[in-house]
Amino acid sequence: MSGPVVWHDGAWIAAGEAFWPAADRGALLGDGVFETLFWRKGAVDRLERHMDRLENACAAFGLTCPVTRDQLGDLAAELCERNGLTLAALRLTVTAGIGPRGLDRDPEAQPSVLLTAMRRTSPPSSIALATSRIRRSPTSPAAAYKTLGYTDNLAARREARQAGAGMALLLDTGGYLSGADCANLFWMRSGTLFTPGMECAVLPGTVRAAILDRLPVETGAFGREALVGAECVFVTNALMGAVPVSALDGRAVATGSGIPGSIAEILD
């Protein structure tokens, strides 16, 4: 095969020949989960954390987790080799498979699994946020897991683009900071690092988890005013690492000297 290759339900196929059946519940109802993985230095970055999150998401949605840690590591390595990639954005998608009409699954349905890769483009040097009018429900599984129902984040991103920003900032329904449309949110104030707590409809990012493991961070419910006058604000996700926020709703945000050294070290 020439051209990009993907792994789909156990087979290596040309990317252009990978399809979901029309009746796949992932495509019809958002019935599935995914992970975005960063391949660099010959390995999946933070594979263990991605596997933990994938297993949690599969359990939450009643899906059998289709790969082990070692299998995913091996598949990722082969995928990147076949595609000649050394720095890549990978995506593992798990759908509930083909099901009947309606909300109830066919108990016999087999999940469908797709692993794709593309060149990872450099993250922006900074990013402008716009606050969305969409507020996340702290009890929403679509907010708490990386599901195929990314609809609210997409709508928030569209709003942000229309406001001239690069990414949306979302609050929860209590009016507290939750995160960006595809990234977690951090800020520093008087030398203390802060991030919204899980009770604020936060998606548990792998970089967020790594930072919380290694540095003292205050977590909790904070209003948007917490960002005003912060020494720096930044967003994190697996592919971007940490990117300074340069503006919020059209007003410049202090980014200090960019990402704090202690964060850069964790992401190195």
Add this chain to the structure above:
Amino acid sequence: MSGPVVWHDGAWIAAGEAFWPAADRGALLGDGVFETLFWRKGAVDRLERHMDRLENACAAFGLTCPVTRDQLGDLAAELCERNGLTLAALRLTVTAGIGPRGLDRDPEAQPSVLLTAMRRTSPPSSIALATSRIRRSPTSPAAAYKTLGYTDNLAARREARQAGAGMALLLDTGGYLSGADCANLFWMRSGTLFTPGMECAVLPGTVRAAILDRLPVETGAFGREALVGAECVFVTNALMGAVPVSALDGRAVATGSGIPGSIAEILD
């Protein structure tokens, strides 16, 4: 062709040969909308209302509405004829089409459209509801439109099934009644008909709209206690019409003499 036939992006094809490209944003991110249509008496029931809702949803998500009212009526008729169906559940799915990695769409992307039909099975004579712990955000587009991100409704249904019920009852994040996982909610008290108002994260159902047009109905924000002691409680959607609720969280609900005659008349 023998076997079921579907209409996909302008062509009549065998249902088993209908696929979404792996990179379709509908399948990957829930970037799309749908309508469920009831075909009976040689026509789509309440086609006008479905078209209004579809056009609203497409506009909200920046999608070009792919069919006019007349086109959809004609396609539905041909689909049912080709499949030999006189009483059918149709689904029109509109995805954002193929896009790049990430949340931003390719502005050149073409929406993908699929129209499918299957025999419509009889609705249950009554249904038991279980209150979900998932609460809908009143600002969530995924709650307000029929999007491919049905994830929270699916999770609520799973919970309800585990509790021995047939359908989930969802509240909004304020604790007010919102609706069932795939249906709107009505109840009668002292002869007055009630339904949650749009401010309560309600999906604007076509049957709900028809009832509101023809009968006096009190809409607003009501707690779950409003259902206790109601003369009857029922759920509505395009395919089921109106189905009496027999139990809520394991306790019997008075269903009076079933669906009120004034409602049955509208649904006839």
